[in-house]
Each structure stands twice: as structure tokens, then as C-alpha cells.
Amino acid sequence: MPYASVKGVDIHYRVDGPEDVDAPWLVLSNSLGSDLSMWAPQIAPFSARYRLLRYDTRGHGHSAAPAGSYTIEQLTGDVLGLFDELGIDRAHFCGISMGGLTGVALAARYPERIDRVVLANTAAKIGSDEVWLPRAERARNEGMSALAGAVLPRWFTPGFFEREALMFAQIRDVFVHTDGEGYASNCDAIRTADLRGETHNIRARALVIGGTHDLAATPAQGQELAASIRDARYVELDASHISNLERVEEFNHTVLDFLGEQA
Template sequence: MTNSAQTTGKTSIKVNGIDIAYRFDGPENGHVVLLSNSLMSNYAMWDCTIPALTDWYRTLRYDTRGHGGSGTTSGPYSMAQLADDAIGLLDALHIDKVHFIGLSMGGMIGQQLGARFPERVYSLSLCDTASEMPPRNLWEERFATAKQEGIAGLMPGTLKRWFLDDFINSSPAEIEKVRQMILGTGVEGYIACGSAVRDMTHSAMLLKIKAPTLVLTGRQDPACTVDQATVLHRLIEHSEMIIIENAAHLSNIEQPVAFNTAIRGFIDGVEDRL
């Protein structure tokens, strides 16, 4: 492998009428890996993943509409709209094709990209995600809590879904960083994106995905379960599935070594066949 000069930078660009915050890391001549965040987070959720990629790949992470440093417009959003934002970002940055990594909501966006824009992806890594997220009343309860108590009212339940108790107790610095990401999410953006998750019906769409795909999930993920990951694996042709032990929903943060090993091995394998 040969390394070129590394480029690092965070900025924003106008996409579909809003500012999308993004950041590049890694060598300019590497194939681009696009990383898409979960609901109630921002692109800092990938801080543990970036070092495992940037010796060879150029990483591009961004904040989904309504999150982090990106703009918020009136909701509800749809998953198709959020996928159009990802494609709009690639167009604005003159990037033809990427390896895509998305977790939770980010993985739902990735399903749209694989089905609707197959020419734009070398591979898909769909992590701790699902093709449908019922029941509807669960989301209505969460939205009501957000409206009444603010995002802070969702904090205890969110952390319990995202991490195992042992990790919460043993990793206070990581948990505090995640707490700040959650608190940095506006109620309007959360409800607008949460509505896209609530209304998503992707199962039939999965049959259209032909790109090499890795389905990855934490063994103890209560938000997007192993059973839901198995649906993705069964419906996406020639997909691979990896289960990470001792991990809940944000497996990339809870088990970074296992997550990074799986992701890097998969993407490198795809690269070898290009």
C-alpha cells in the first residue's frame, strides 16, 4: 500500500436546500467510505472507526438532516428524502461511488442507496439496523416525551438500548460523549427523522440490492435485533452476516475492535475483487 498526504477537515455544503455538515479524513486518492449516523447522534459517533480505515481509504462522514451541524427543515422526513440527501452530498462533492457504512438510521439510508442508486455504491455495510421498525405507538410515545420533556427525557431509555450495563458502568468517558451527542439533537430534527424510521417499509426493497453487503449487529441489540438483521441477510442476495458478541445497539462504540475488524475485512475483500 502507498499512502498519499492525509486530508482532514470539517465543513458544510448546500444540499437539497439545506447545509449538510461533513468531514473528510484519510488519503485523497483512496476510494471513499461514506459513513452515516444513527438517530440522535452526529458524525462523531464514528470517531472509533475512522482510524481503522484511513491508512488506505478516504472517509467521508456527515450529519443527517436534522442532526449535528446539518440544517433542520420541517418534518416529517422520509427515508427516501434522507437517502436523496446522501446522494446530493456525493454529487456536490463530485464523488461517483463509495463504500457505504451506516448504523441504525444510517443503515436504513444505506438500504435505499443500494436499491435505488446501485451505481453509486461499491459495497454496503448495514449495521445494527432493520428494514421495518414497528410498532407505531412506540414512536408516538417517544415523540410525546420529546415534546413534553425535551430530548433529555429520552436519555435513560436510549442509553439502555444503546449499551449493555457493564459498558455504561465501565466506560464513563464514552457514555458522556454519547450523552452530549443525544442532548445536541433538536426535538424537531429527532421527530422528523424518527418519523422516517417509523414509516419505513423496506423489506421488499431489499430484493433489489445487488451490491456486496455486510449485515452486522450486536448480539444483545434490543433496538434492531438479530432477528431483524437476519431478515436483511436473507433478503439481500449474496450478503454476509456477522454478529458481534457483548454488544447492544452502538456496537461500533461498545466493541470497536471487533466492529472495525469486521468492517475493514469486508471492505478490503470487496476492493480485492474490483
């Protein structure tokens, strides 16, 4: 498995798509409690047009889970480290939930590295101390299985569990095997990240995707995020929090149409 060492932290990644050096790069960033496998339904259509870089956010999947609370600066630094390792000057970026928060910070702070940005089921400020502190404590003290029953039902609308039982079983398996300390450390990063004062710095063309039934990053928050970015649009899908899995075809078409538009 390929790894990049970013300031001593091993970040696991995968690259799909054409090896043509002129093909544009597209980076996919996972949500909290998942890993790069969450993008499986996007691999074939996205990699047909782009050099596709997926990675496990630190504390997730096969990436290292260093001790101590993480910060949004570390999460963005890991992406930039991957860019440097792979010789990527600029790329499109698509992140969901925590990955979208990372995308907000990257686009606001490093405009020279980001072309277009897709911010799905996210906000410039996600949740509060009342949400993240007890969740982090429980992950550290009780493990991920103790959180699954409360967290995962919020990811999808009720009918999803019956329609996609196998997919949900795979999602749950990834969640419960996520490193508890790594998960908690990412909760700390989300809790302390407030980017509402920075979104006006984003100059990249942006697509904000919301989920009609999303309770974690509500449609109102998505609309607010889009309104705060100069060149952004808002699209809402009939989904809850993990819209790329719940509404695969709509998500794929929406993202590809946006990325393929002429400037």
C-alpha cells in the same frame, strides 16, 4: 466547518484520509440521536485505506433541522447531494441503525452509486407506530433530556457504562443536545420506511452486523435482512445497539476485512 447545500438544506460533513483521487470513498452514516462524532474510533483505521466521508444526518449535529416530518427519500437524497457536491461517483457505505436503514434504501434504489454496503444494527423495517409516535411526541414536547434515561440504556450492555464512563458521558451529551424537532422528524422517517419489499433489488455485496443483545434491531431481524439480500453475509457481535462503540476492535476488523476482500 464544511457544509453542502442539498436542495436548500445545509448538511455538515467531514472528510478524512488520503487525498489521492484514486483512493476509494467510504461513507459513514450516524444513528438516530447521535452525530458524526460517533465514528471517532473508526477514523484512524478506516482513513488509512479510504477517503472517509462522515456527515450529520439532517436534524442532527451541525446539519440543518428543517421543520416537518422527514422521509427516507430525503435521507437518501442528502447523501446523493453530498456525492454530487464532492464529485463522488461511487462509494462504499456503512451505516448504523438509522444510518443502516439509509444504506438499505441507497443500495436498493441507486445501485450505480454504491459499491459495498455495511448495514449495522438495523433492519429493513425498524420498530412500529407504537414505538415511534410517542417518542417523537415526547421529543417535541419535553425535549431530549426527557428521553435519555429510556433510550440510551438500550444502546449498550450494562457493563459498558462502568467500563467506558467518559465515552458514555460524551454520547449522552450529544444525545441531549440533539435538536428535539429534528430528532422527532427522523423518528417519522424511520416509522414510515418499510423497505422489506426492496431488499431483493440490492446487488452490492453486503455485510449485515447484528448485536447479540440488541433490542432495537434484533439479531433475528439482522439475519432476516441478510437472507433477503442476494450477496450478503451476517456477522454478530457481543454488543447491544451501537456495536461500533461497544466492540470497537471487532467492528473495525470485520468491516475492513469485508471491504478489502477481492471480488
